[in-house]
Amino acid sequence: MHNNQTKGFTLIELMITVVIIGIIAGVAYPSFMDMMNKSRRADAHSALMELSLAQSKLRGNCTTYASGIGSVSDCANKKVKGTSSSENGYYALSVSGATGNAYTLTATAQGVQLNDTRCKKMTLAVSPSQPKGVKAPETCW
Numbered sequence: 001m002h003n004n005q006t007k008g009f010t011l012i013e014l015m016i017t018v019v020i021i022g023i024i025a026g027v028a029y030p031s032f033m034d035m036m037n038k039s040r041r042a043d044a045h046s047a048l049m050e051l052s053l054a055q056s057k058l059r060g061n062c063t064t065y066a067s068g069i070g071s072v073s074d075c076a077n078k079k080v081k082g083t084s085s086s087e088n089g090y091y092a093l094s095v096s097g098a099t100g101n102a103y104t105l106t107a108t109a110q111g112v113q114l115n116d117t118r119c120k121k122m123t124l125a126v127s128p129s130q131p132k133g134v135k136a137p138e139t140c141w
Helices: 011-061 111-115
Strands: 068-070 079-081 091-096 103-109 121-127 130-136
Touching: 011 079, 011 091, 011 103, 011 111, 011 121, 068 091, 103 111
Parallel strands: 068 079
Antiparallel strands: 091 103, 103 121, 121 130
16 A cells, blocks of 8 residues: 655645734834834934033133134134034034023934934024023934
């Protein structure tokens, strides 16, 4: 007597497996990308805090805050020492609204971080009424 039972997968079993993997990937991938965007925001946070510290140091030597970013701190040209890009390059940095007692630092997403639609632009605004700074949008910090 011969046993002619075939071993292996049927096409239906294979398709069910593919569908299950597709569903899992469809749920997991967006969550993964959201976590990647959140982790890259730390690049902006640290860059903005570094620039804020540099502004404080400059203000100690000058009568005003810097209105731009340069390679060295410079009272005459109103430049604060820093770079115009965050350490990992996910954000472009800028200074605006600089006066003798206030300034706003902005980190604008660039490159792959442009996919982070909720936090394309983050700001840190320092003023006499908010010496520690107002961070916006709050959900990005």
